[in-house]
Amino acid sequence: MAFLAPAFTAIGGASSALSVASSVVGAFSAVASAMYQSKVASNNAIIANNNANRAVQEAAVAAQEQDFAARGEIGDIISQAGASGLTLDTGTQGLRRRSASELAARDRGYTIYRGATEAAAYRQQGADFKAEASAAKSKAFFGLAGGAIDVGSSLVSGATKVNNATARRIGTTRIAR
Numbered sequence: 001m002a003f004l005a006p007a008f009t010a011i012g013g014a015s016s017a018l019s020v021a022s023s024v025v026g027a028f029s030a031v032a033s034a035m036y037q038s039k040v041a042s043n044n045a046i047i048a049n050n051n052a053n054r055a056v057q058e059a060a061v062a063a064q065e066q067d068f069a070a071r072g073e074i075g076d077i078i079s080q081a082g083a084s085g086l087t088l089d090t091g092t093q094g095l096r097r098r099s100a101s102e103l104a105a106r107d108r109g110y111t112i113y114r115g116a117t118e119a120a121a122y123r124q125q126g127a128d129f130k131a132e133a134s135a136a137k138s139k140a141f142f143g144l145a146g147g148a149i150d151v152g153s154s155l156v157s158g159a160t161k162v163n164n165a166t167a168r169r170i171g172t173t174r175i176a177r
Contacts, residue, residue, distance in 0.1 A: 020151050027147015034140030038133045045129035052122035059115020063108045070104030 077096050 023147055023150035027144055027150065030143030030147065031140045034136045034143055038136035038140065041129045041133035041136060045126040045133065048122045048126035048129055052119040052126065055115050055118040055122060059112050059118075062115070063111040066107045066111060067104060070100060070107070074100045074104075 074097060077100060
């Protein structure tokens with residue numbers, strides 16, 4: 001039976017070593033996962049900001065196209081009035097021309113506003129993704145710190161088990177648990 005004590009001591013030491021190894025692997029796994037999440041969120045923030053810039057550019061192009069269409073309509077009004085021999089700046093023809101110009105300006109303003117609103121939403125989304133990336137990096141740090149604490153805890157508890165087994169084997173008093 002005396003030969004079992006060293007075997008149990010060795011098993012206790014191996015158990016402690018496995019516990020430490022498990023803690024180390026778990027810590028690195030948590031860090032890797034959190035850093036991956038951080039990178040994904042950072043990339044999403046870049047995409048959201050690119051979408052915001054694209055929304056502004058698309059609104060500018062749409063407004064320009066509306067301006068061209070409005071100029072075409074105003075040109076038609078002027079050519080029709082000129083062909084009829086009417087005065088362009090007075091009466092109904094003048095009102096038509098001013099109305100078309102005002103409507104074109106409103107359309108342009110609404111289009112630009114829609115683009116700016118969409119861009120603001122994308123920028124907010126980008127800011128949210130940046131915050132998510134930062135939180136994931138913090139999670140990685142705390143995962144690493146937690147892993148270090150687990151390793152320390154495993155070492156201390158394993159040492160106590162081994163010391164108790166050794167003390168029993170050589171016949172001295174037990175060490176506190």
